[in-house]
Amino acid sequence: MTNRKRVNVFGAGFTSALSSIIAILVGLAVGFVILLATNPAQAVRGVGIIASGGFNGGMKGVGQALYYATPLILTGLSVGFCFKTGLFNIGAPGQLIVGAFAGIWVGANASWIPSPLLWLAALLAAALAGALWGAIPGLFKAMLNVHEVIACIMCNYIGMYAVNYLIKNSNAYDPLKNQTIDMTRAAIPKAGLDKIFYSLKGRFMDASSVNGGIYIALALAVVMYIILNKTVFGYELKACGLNRYASKYAGIQEKRSILLSLTIAGSLSGIAGGLMYLAPAGGLHINVVETLSAQGFNGIPVALLGLSNPIGIIFSALFVAHIDQGGYYLQRLEYMPQIIDIIIAVIIYFSAFALLMRQAIGAIQSRLNSRSAKRREGLADAQEASKHD
């Protein structure tokens, strides 16, 4: 009886997703309370706007949400990959901006590369630079026992100031706007997406900034899924994350895992920066300001919400970009868009309870299981009895 296969009422994936969904609902509820406190008259409409996100702006709005989701998928993958190895990569903002600058610099300087291939070269440069910026805290952690959170944060600031300095002293600088120049030759192709995500202004097609980068992000999520779940390398990394002493005992090189994990995570964040800023006209530019990249930090909620699962991260990145666009349109009602960051923070806070929620759900589940098992037992007894008759 005890060996009978446990009947899982909800399914493991569903149980995990449920805790994220509960966190999202609590976050939105807190957002609603804040809207009520600020201006009760518009609160219901406000929540509606947050929930409909990019759809407030028609197809162009949806395209913008996809454009903002592109780097988030990658920073989410970056943070999530490290979570799987038991590391907290809070260094995504630095890795992103360093990667972005490397990409832009190649885009502006490597004129000998033919235009259709230039964006690819720039993206590779972004990946390499990001990997370097991830490897630094990795080395400090593996070799010198410096906590990766502190090392990553220091690298964020060093990277930000270094990039500010480098931009101002490069030919990719537009001093009038205090930002990087337009990427025309090195822009990632639109891949036909501008024919789908646009809104009409008279007869003018006002296309959104979404481009082929979203395909690259999705493909990389699948690649990370395969690495984590189908390769020995991924298995070793996860083993380190679950129990570093046990995996060391099993012959896994722990230090190598730490270094590789942060390097790969860095390259993912670097690509995020590349995809963000190597955008066609109308896309983002690196502003020379002393602020850390929000897209880098938002990789943390994306990874937590997606439970560090690459496929889950795709959905959570889409969600975060979606409500972020909602915050943009919320300004129509004179609410401040920062409410979205508060909602996201509440969501992370409650996803920290995920374990607790999973335990609670698990308790309900086992109660249901034991009940249905008893019923089946009763049924089997009855059948047995009838056979004997």
Added chain:
Amino acid sequence: MTESTGAWPVIVFLVQQMWYFSIPLLIVALGGMFSERAGVVNIALEGIMVIGAFSSLFLINRLQDTMSGQGLLCLALLMAAGSGMLFTLPHAYASINLRSDQTISGTALNMAAPAIAIYVARTFQDNHVQQVQFRNTFRLASVPILGDIPFIGPLLFKNTYITTFLGFAILIIAAVTLYKTKFGLRLRACGEHPQAADSVGVNVYHIRYAGTLISGALAGVGGLVFVIPTSTDFNATVSGYGFLALAVLIFGQWRPVRVFLAALFFGLMKTIASAYSGVPVLKSLPIPSDIYKMIPYITTLIALALTSKHSQAPRASGVPYDKSGR
């Protein structure tokens, strides 16, 4: 002799500036010490500083037409401590009662803090501006009598704030509390071996709450102390100071006096980064400002690299206490 008269004003300037940067680091790092020695990692120090600074400066902004000077500053300090403590409560609850991941709830607070500060500022201020402006009526040009002491006077008692002396007071109180009181002994026990503390009747949950809330109050105060001498408006950021304080805490090996020395060192680095143009020698060097701004963070990394190999954090720091694990 002419050289020393030439260098002396520069040294006085640097030391006076150094207090502005070292004292908040000291206060916040001591806060972190109380939390970690009780067994709760508080990486939310940055966010708590933002909230403490924001709430108290917003208070100053609203009251400055009716009040000014040290009375207003004291009121603001109380506000900073209170709001910091209140803002830390969710983190304490998550890490003590719910035994959730302390890094994650800390990160949540760090993300929420600037968003809350900007949201509230833009909602309640004219023209929806996010900067909270304040008039600095708190500077003491010279402390009576003490300011006239030769040598020490200009270094310690001129161009200063009462917050500097508050910082020294907090240092002494923290050291005495930690090592000479029953509470301090219990606090340290909860951070090293909570099961043992519990077995002799210490309520681990209460002690951990106390440690975490003290860290909240001190980080809140640290936020205000950081902004007042260095700016005249608050823009929802303390530029990574909370994280630097964490590094100071590690560098200071979780001990009050060493934390003080570490804070002095990092304060000096930060001073060089922001006030180098006031030093003729540094100003004449062909080093751009962005490079100077990197110095505190680079030295932090190097200092940690040199000291972390044998770093001894409180043993149970970051480990949720589970009564059934006894």
